[in-house]
Amino acid sequence: MKVLIAGCGFVGERTADILHAAGHEVIGVTHSADSAARLAAVKPWRAEACDISSRAAVHELAAKVGIGSIEAVIHCASSGRGGAEMYQAVYVDGMRHLVGAFPGAFALYTSSTSVYPQVDGGTVDETTEAEPQRDTGRLLRAAENIALGAHGAVARLAGIYGPGRSFVLKNLLEGKAAIEGNHGQGRLLNQIHAEDAAAALAHIVTRRLRGIYNVVDDGQMTQRQCLEKLCMMFSVKLPPVREPDPNRKRGWSHKRVSNARLHASGWHPRYPSYLDALAEDPDLASSILGQVLSGGEVSLPRQPNIVLIGLMGSGKTTVGRIVAQMVGFQLVDTDHVIVEKAGKTIPEIFASEGEAGFRLRESAALRSLLGKRGCVIATGGGIVTQPRNMPILRHLGYIAWLEADPERLARRTGQNSNRPLLAGEEDPKAKLERLLIERKPLYKSLADLRIYTAELTPQETAYGVMESARVFFAKMKR
Incomplete structure (x- = not known):
């Protein structure tokens, strides 16, 4: 299979590696020429630069790589922490341009479980109503509908973490964490390791699984449950309880996201829970500790050994x-x-x-x-x-x-x-x-x-x- 991946960041690059290792031909697309050159120098798969928010640029890319030869397109580009304007350009316009330029390709859009706005702590699955209250969430849904309208798939990813990236642990060690609402228990954390997220995208696209799939691990915990374990592991104090932040870009939610449909299709996470990843991933804990120690902003306590x-x-x-x-x-x-x-x-x-x-x-x-x-x-x-x-x-x-x-x-x-x-x-x-x-x-x-x-x-x-x-x-x- 010849697969084009738009967005070769934390998850996209790993997805390209997995697909290439499995024998597929991969073309990785990044926004900048510098990033494409960096990837081309170290990766065995092809890298190209393209601004997917530009219709002309995407059609020029299609002519360059061969429109009819691309069998699948994965959109996992990032908005760069931008607001609604960037969401519109990168997610909605970008998805529309990719589907238009590669009409015969299976389309997979990587969305977010933040489109579920539920706050009651109940379980949500792919049949649950997803009506986000914020513009950013609505724009994610608009991009989803473009992929679904092209008879493709949507992967709703939970909070992504991996070596060098774990907001839960980094915020705790830096003294920035808090337990948000829910009677002192905090919201439910739905997370997914970057390797498992990438494996899920590869699984969906190679099997051409149409429809919506939640990509989340098996170990959802409340903030309090997770932070209590981390505090014991890293010898730090439990953070305070506070009211939810009303300015969160995608809003505050409290729900347990089900991955039953993805499990039933044959995918299983390498790291069933965040705590499993801390124990088994060779670089997760050390990379976050290294960031905090080298940052110099806080002085971490030594364990009494x-x-x-x-x-x-x-x-x-x-x-x-x-x-x-x-x-x-x-x-x-x-x-x-x-x-x-x-x-x-x-x-x-x-x-x-x-x-x-x-x-x-x-x-x-x-x-x-x-x-x-x-x-x-x-x-x-x-x-x-x-x-x-x-x-x-x-x-x-x-x-x-x-x-x-x-x-x-x-x-x-x-x-x-x-x-x-x-x-x-x-x-x-x-x-x-x-x-x-x-x-x-x-x-x-x-x-x-x-x-x-x-x-x-x-x-x-x-x-x-x-x-x-x-x-x-x-x-x-x-």
Whole structure:
């Protein structure tokens, strides 16, 4: 199938990737020439620039790509946060121009579940009345009707989130969140992960499923239910209750959106709920934490844990065990978490999945510790090599870097067969020297405390870690 996708943003780009990977020919259309050039440089599918609000531009595009060869058109362009005027130009006029320029193509318009204005908390499905009260909502419905009138389909997407984009979590961490109305429970949150939204669009267009489909996950929660869980996970206070904002662009609504029709067609979400995505998406939580930490607008609380970093053999587990006994904390070794979850030893994981597979499991083990308190966390030496781990490490607690010279580390690890990175022909000391050069800047950027352990016993090192962490957390409480 030859598919034209108008709008290659957060969802459209993912949709193009999915369709191309499935063997379809994809032409991705963006508003700007710069964006088209960027995509063309990194994507295996074709990218073109076109202002779909211009009828002439769309017909010129049709002549360029071949009118009769396009079998499906997906409209998922954005209004750029504009108001009614932009909605008219991009959504209504854009959809009309695409249908007119490609009359033989199956048309799919990506709309929003905001067209359901219901406020009673009941369940809505595709047969429920959708009569928005605001001009923006009415314009979405007008664009929907153009696609339906062309015997195509409408995908009503819930609130979209994914790596780098999660208003629920970002607003909470930045202190901007609130529980809106509904007797202190807040409105029902209907959300969808960007990957699941893109998979739904690909599913609808390749099967030519006509009509309206709600694209939402299985895990709707009230704001209070969701925020209470997030507050526990990220050690922040529950936001206040306030009256709904009357100036919301698409209005305030409170309803549970059903995805039963889409499920019945054979689609199922990879991330059934937002909480599942936080646990399973390798980059969701870390990307939002990274945005907030780098923004510098707020100071996030550290979780009350002690995190030990450093090269293999630096004594993280040994020192961690002593520190845990001193302060009454639980010792958590990320390597042990990985092994328990995988049901395989670390050498077996490396043998079957390679270092890349191990690093994914390591990141998952780290994410599983969000919300933990009262732990001494001994990490693997290479955990700092994955950028996605850095924001989570910073958030998890007080970080102590245990440093030792490579010669000493080589003696400690030389007889240990559980170190896949030291296997092979390269001399262990030389490899540890190389790893230290590579990782030293990363350890340094994270560490609240740096301890050179060469002249210290494990007990002395543990005492230094414990006292430094005690002072750090005491200052945080002031």
